[in-house]
Amino acid sequence: MEFYEIKHQLNYYECDPAGHPTLSTLINLAVLAAEADNQVNGVGLATVNQFGGGWVIINYAGNLSVHTARKEEELKIGTRVESYNKFFIIRDFYVKGPDDQIYAEFKGTFVFMDLVKRKIMTIPQAVIDLFDMDPVRRLPRLPQPGDFERSPEWDQQTYRVRYFDIDMNGHVNNAHYFDWMLDPLGGEFLSHHHLVAMRITFAKEVRMDEIITSSVSIPTPLEDGRLMTQHLIEVDGEISAKGENYWIPLEK
Amino acid sequence: MEFYEIKHQLNYYECDPAGHPTLSTLINLAVLAAEADNQVNGVGLATVNQFGGGWVIINYAGNLSVHTARKEEELKIGTRVESYNKFFIIRDFYVKGPDDQIYAEFKGTFVFMDLVKRKIMTIPQAVIDLFDMDPVRRLPRLPQPGDFERSPEWDQQTYRVRYFDIDMNGHVNNAHYFDWMLDPLGGEFLSHHHLVAMRITFAKEVRMDEIITSSVSIPTPLEDGRLMTQHLIEVDGEISAKGENYWIPLEK
Known part of the structure; x- marks a missing residue:
């Protein structure tokens, strides 16, 4: 297409x-x-x-x-x-x-x-029938965040879902998950690193007034020079979204 | 001009x-x-x-x-x-x-x-000199929010200033104050009222990671059928912005 x-x-x-x-x-x-x-x-x-x-x-x-x-x-x-x-x-x-x-x-x-x-x-x-193409038997599977669990040294922040986070369909605009996911990394990290790859999966909707917890791993250096961060978005301990991001340090 | x-x-x-x-x-x-x-x-x-x-x-x-x-x-x-x-x-x-x-x-x-x-x-x-007009001696003064103080029955919410709230000039984009100001009114009020007039004054900048408190008065009916709400944005008890908004109920 x-x-x-x-x-x-x-x-x-x-x-x-x-x-x-x-x-x-x-x-x-x-x-x-x-x-x-x-x-x-x-x-x-x-x-x-x-x-x-x-x-x-x-x-x-x-x-x-x-x-x-x-x-x-x-x-x-x-x-x-x-x-x-x-x-x-x-x-x-x-x-x-x-x-x-x-x-x-x-x-x-x-x-x-x-x-x-x-x-x-x-x-x-x-x-x-409106698609101008045939279905396929096996769909490619997008790269997913790996298997990981939150550990105590991870950074985290909480966010209340606000009225203006809600879309015309009555649900949270998914784009907000990205702000929640990255914000706990803090200004020092975010202003000195550039995001080069991302993977996110959405598991469960969040609703207005719910308190979400966004937690992020300590950035892990990889052999190729990139840093990896792992992310969980949770409500009451239940996972709403999971992410994995890859970064390179910015030149001064 | x-x-x-x-x-x-x-x-x-x-x-x-x-x-x-x-x-x-x-x-x-x-x-x-x-x-x-x-x-x-x-x-x-x-x-x-x-x-x-x-x-x-x-x-x-x-x-x-x-x-x-x-x-x-x-x-x-x-x-x-x-x-x-x-x-x-x-x-x-x-x-x-x-x-x-x-x-x-x-x-x-x-x-x-x-x-x-x-x-x-x-x-x-x-x-x-680049303006194509002369200065004036007396500038018109914009309508300001009235004199008011927060009282205990007001609703309030807190917001942490996030990394992505910051502008390219390194300061909070003022537009975010409006989301902070209106959000504590809650979905029930906001979805049933239409904003018809607003006044806001900015008193003091807020900074990244500061916790701001946004408080709002109980909506007051006016003689002309509108409702008035009064708003304070504070950091550590110091006023950052003050607002006054006027609403009409939406027809069902």
Whole structure:
């Protein structure tokens, strides 16, 4: 399938203190592009809502370039359905700069969720018929965070889910998980490291007024010079999301 | 002076659960327009930084229409310097919809701040010379929140200032104050009332990792049918910002 592309001028309020887009901004833009692509393909919100369902993302994984976007640049955000079966859709995403330099490439897995029961359902055949491609038997599996458990030396912060974290669908905009996930690393780490790869899986929705705990491992040096951090987002000890991020130290 | 206008497509992630722009989104867009206007007039960031200063907002006041913007609309955000003297600049702002219907009109007062000492300084004459208008002796004073004190029955919430709340200038993006200010009203109130007027004054900067307390009065019915709420943002008992908001109940 062809990539569908939107353009977006990167505004100051979508950037981190260094003037680069936050990861949550990139995810917001990716979802914006995916919704536009769905619309063009006839499987937008209005159509899928008729089937009582909506697209819900269950994981993301991908890479970010060291030379990243800057405030005021016009970005190109591309997306396409890479493959699907009756339960899952894998989407490709890219974020490019004005000269088509690649800032980020990642994939996400979408499911079709019954909006009343909040349960995953099979993608309705009438919706599948609108895709201009055949389903596949074996879907590629996105890289997942490894098996790990929180240990006592991890840093953590708590966050209450706020009214303005809630989306028009009445649920938390998933992009907020990225801010919750990274914030406990603290300003000293975040201002001296660049995120080059990320993996996140969403396990359970969080709701307004719930207190979430975001915990992060001590950054672990890898043989290739990168640092790895592992992340848990929990509510009452139950895992809501799990992440693994890879960083390189910034040159002074 | 002429209004300078930018256009902005309202994205889903800039909206509240009802699909309308949050107040913090409107303020973000207003500042975006003001920066673009300054740029065009030769008093943009690059120029004023040469004088060791930057534009800092000290208050906003204005009105919002009941019929407000909706997700995906193309908004027009206009601004102009209305008047100034050697200490203050009053800016006019409007937010209009696709058919030029007015969604919001407000004013803001800017000062010129020494970015090292974090103190207000006189606007350099070389900057003033770039304005295509004369200074005025008496500046209009924006409506301010009234005299009030927090009382024990007020609702309150605490917020830690997060890494991603910080702007490229190393300070908290003022728009976040609006989310902190309104969030303690709770989903039940916020989803059943529409904000029609606001006044806010900023007294003292908050810093990363500080815990701010946002408290809000019990909504007071006024004779004209509106409700008034009063707001304090405090750090360690010291006032950082003060607000007064006016609401009308939404029709079912």
